[in-house]
Amino acid sequence: MVDQVTLARVNLFAVLRTLEGLPGHDEETRKIANGKREVIQFTVGGVGKARLAVGNGGIEFMPGGGGATINLWFPNAAALNAMFAGTGNPIPIKGLTKIAYLKGPFTTLTDRLTHYLRAKPELLKDAAYRRANAELSLYTAFYALSEIANNDPDGKVNAARMADGGILISTSGGPAVSVVATGGKLETKKGRAPENRARMVFASLDDAGALIRGELSAYMAIGTGQVALGGYTPIIDHMNKILGLVPRYLS
Amino acid sequence: MNTYTYPKSRELFMRAAKVIPGGVYGHLGPAEGCFMPIDAYPLFSSRAEGSYFWDVDGNRFIDYMCAYGPNILGYNDPDVDAAVKAQMKDGNCVSFPTAKMVELGELMVDTVDMADWAFFAKNGGDTTMFAIMIARAATGRSKIVLTRGGYHGVAPWTQKAGHPGVTAEDIANNLYVEFGDYEGLERLFAENRGKIACYMATPYHHPVFEPNRLPPDGYWKKVRELCTREGVVLAIDDVRCGFRLDVRGSDAHYGFEADIECFCKALANGWNISSVCGKEWLKEAAGSVMYTGSYWLSAVPIAAAIACITKMRKIDSAKVCTEKGKKLTSGLVEAGKKHGYELRISGEPAMWFMDMANDPNFDLHQAWVSECVRRGVFFTNHHNQFINAALSDEDIAFTLEVADEAFAAVSKDGPASARKGR
Numbered sequence: 001m002v003d004q005v006t007l008a009r010v011n012l013f014a015v016l017r018t019l020e021g022l023p024g025h026d027e028e029t030r031k032i033a034n035g036k037r038e039v040i041q042f043t044v045g046g047v048g049k050a051r052l053a054v055g056n057g058g059i060e061f062m063p064g065g066g067g068a069t070i071n072l073w074f075p076n077a078a079a080l081n082a083m084f085a086g087t088g089n090p091i092p093i094k095g096l097t098k099i100a101y102l103k104g105p106f107t108t109l110t111d112r113l114t115h116y117l118r119a120k121p122e123l124l125k126d127a128a129y130r131r132a133n134a135e136l137s138l139y140t141a142f143y144a145l146s147e148i149a150n151n152d153p154d155g156k157v158n159a160a161r162m163a164d165g166g167i168l169i170s171t172s173g174g175p176a177v178s179v180v181a182t183g184g185k186l187e188t189k190k191g192r193a194p195e196n197r198a199r200m201v202f203a204s205l206d207d208a209g210a211l212i213r214g215e216l217s218a219y220m221a222i223g224t225g226q227v228a229l230g231g232y233t234p235i236i237d238h239m240n241k242i243l244g245l246v247p248r249y250l251s
Numbered sequence: 252m253n254t255y256t257y258p259k260s261r262e263l264f265m266r267a268a269k270v271i272p273g274g275v276y277g278h279l280g281p282a283e284g285c286f287m288p289i290d291a292y293p294l295f296s297s298r299a300e301g302s303y304f305w306d307v308d309g310n311r312f313i314d315y316m317c318a319y320g321p322n323i324l325g326y327n328d329p330d331v332d333a334a335v336k337a338q339m340k341d342g343n344c345v346s347f348p349t350a351k352m353v354e355l356g357e358l359m360v361d362t363v364d365m366a367d368w369a370f371f372a373k374n375g376g377d378t379t380m381f382a383i384m385i386a387r388a389a390t391g392r393s394k395i396v397l398t399r400g401g402y403h404g405v406a407p408w409t410q411k412a413g414h415p416g417v418t419a420e421d422i423a424n425n426l427y428v429e430f431g432d433y434e435g436l437e438r439l440f441a442e443n444r445g446k447i448a449c450y451m452a453t454p455y456h457h458p459v460f461e462p463n464r465l466p467p468d469g470y471w472k473k474v475r476e477l478c479t480r481e482g483v484v485l486a487i488d489d490v491r492c493g494f495r496l497d498v499r500g501s502d503a504h505y506g507f508e509a510d511i512e513c514f515c516k517a518l519a520n521g522w523n524i525s526s527v528c529g530k531e532w533l534k535e536a537a538g539s540v541m542y543t544g545s546y547w548l549s550a551v552p553i554a555a556a557i558a559c560i561t562k563m564r565k566i567d568s569a570k571v572c573t574e575k576g577k578k579l580t581s582g583l584v585e586a587g588k589k590h591g592y593e594l595r596i597s598g599e600p601a602m603w604f605m606d607m608a609n610d611p612n613f614d615l616h617q618a619w620v621s622e623c624v625r626r627g628v629f630f631t632n633h634h635n636q637f638i639n640a641a642l643s644d645e646d647i648a649f650t651l652e653v654a655d656e657a658f659a660a661v662s663k664d665g666p667a668s669a670r671k672g673r
Contacts, residue, residue: 157413197612219273223281232612233284
């Protein structure tokens with residue numbers, strides 16, 4: 001069962017956050033990111049706030065509220081989820097004059113993200129696209145994992161069993177993230193965290209992408225060595241149970 | 252010493268993965284966290300004899316997993332296999348059981364101290380489920396008490412909330428207590444008075460990933476009295492330990508008497524049969540539960556069990572395994588010391604657990620175990636190991652030689668050797 005608050009947190013703190021990495025892969029996004037700086041604040045009733053700063057050469061995601069040039073308000077989790085599903089619209093409460101920005105550059109950004117996250121077989125033939133899809137999907141999936149662990153009922157019971165410490169998820173010669181458990185709560189951090197006690201190492205970024213897209217079986221990949229596990233195994237075991245919930249929220 | 256490689260295992264795994272979920276699933280498969288790094292381990296065996304198995308690449312291993320317990324006398328034990336061959340000539344799965352079933356029932360009652368009756372099934376999980384059903388039928392109560400981290404099979408009620416395929420309803424009647432915490436158990440019983448059908452536990456605590464724990468002094472005597480006082484069925488899951496600690500049952504080994512005892516693994520030296528033994532007062536309830544399966548009364552595994560129990564009694568296999576276990580584990584500890592490592596042994600010597608001191612993330616342990624496996628000594632990372640009665644002094648000596656060399660390899664490479672191939 002998909003929990004609406006969890007889904008909203010996944011959309012806000014995992015999917016939206018992935019826009020940060022988009023300029024590194026996409027020319028159209030770079031053009032927008034090189035334009036005038038706008039800070040869009042998302043306020044979602046019962047979920048929380050986050051801001052996205054676009055411009056001055058990059059995109060920055062900032063959890064929590066603060067100064068913004070555009071404020072979007074969603075009365076509840078379902079309203080935010082409707083926007084991400086393309087079936088609803090936010091209520092702008094500040095920056096009404098910037099609706100053109102939302103309909104223009106911001107919509108372009110989300111369309112470009114969708115282009116990279118919703119892979120089509122013909123696009124995956126291109127190495128650069130495949131790399132972008134794998135990297136962006138990896139970040140989205142593991143940011144989503146922490147939100148699911150901290151909010152979804154099944155996620156919470158599994159997270160509560162995790163000892164304190166981190167798990168490094170890395171790809172040979174590619175990006176790395178760390179999932180750090182503290183008191184049964186998870187936090188995903190980019191790169192290697194000092195708290196790491198266990199590791200899940202993908203033989204290649206292509207393998208990571210294939211696994212996240214569901215083209216490669218996780219169990220088979222462990223047997224072939226395409227995913228190597230090591231270190232303090234119990235926390236990996238519990239994390240994998242939560243990882244199994246991620247497709248429910250990102251499909 | 253040469254180290255092994257496994258090209259044929261890998262090739263076969265790729266074939267398997269195309270048609271079998273996970274390639275090799277469950278506890279014999281690579282995804283259960285016991286084979287790390289995976290490239291140090293074979294994935295398929297081709298044959299076995301005594302204490303050894305050979306993988307599909309022709310590498311020989313001294314097998315300290317013993318098929319995760321069933322191998323108690325040595326693979327292909329001649330006495331057990333002769334009984335099997337003889338029974339195969341007479342028939343196996345037929346429309347009626349044979350006299351061999353009655354013979355095995357009598358032998359179980361004669362062998363297992365607590366047993367007034369015996370019932371036969373196939374797997375350990377069949378027996379733990381049946382034990383719970385008997386307890387509920389006998390008491391009219393719903394709840395069961397299990398120990399945290401205890402393993403009783405793979406049926407939904409034995410698993411945890413939030414695990415794939417497990418619903419909240421599946422585990423709604425489960426209560427949990429720490430193994431060895433008598434006061435906690437007493438409190439749980441008081442809080443749920445009149446609602447608890449059964450307390451199920453292993454005779455000692457042998458979880459994966461953590462040092463195994465023997466019962467505290469006086470624990471089982473107090474638990475026995477508490478269960479009797481509260482009208483709760485005391486069910487011992489002796490699936491893993493049964494016959495390895497004591498042919499009379501592990502409750503007898505620890506000086507108490509269970510109401511129900513579940514056996515599998517060592518019962519027939521690898522032939523597929525399990526058994527539930529019980530006290531007289533539960534016999535009617537056991538008979539009332541509709542519980543059966545297509546192959547449960549097949550005669551060949553029953554013949555194997557008769558031969559296996561007879562031989563275990565004759566050679567006192569539990570004592571043999573315990574003594575060999577003590578000799579082996581003391582040698583392993585010494586080998587570690589020589590290289591500056593503290594290998595910690597816990598649990599019972601016949602099925603010991605090992606880990607390393609000052610190794611909170613298991614890197615050192617995984618590195619050392621993998622170096623042993625590459626040299627022909629099959630340990631797994633975080634599960635208890637097993638001794639079988641066919642293990643020879645030469646096997647132990649070879650194992651210690653390998654252990655020494657593996658520690659030397661770890662000293663040279665550090666835990667980074669656990670990451671070979673990444």
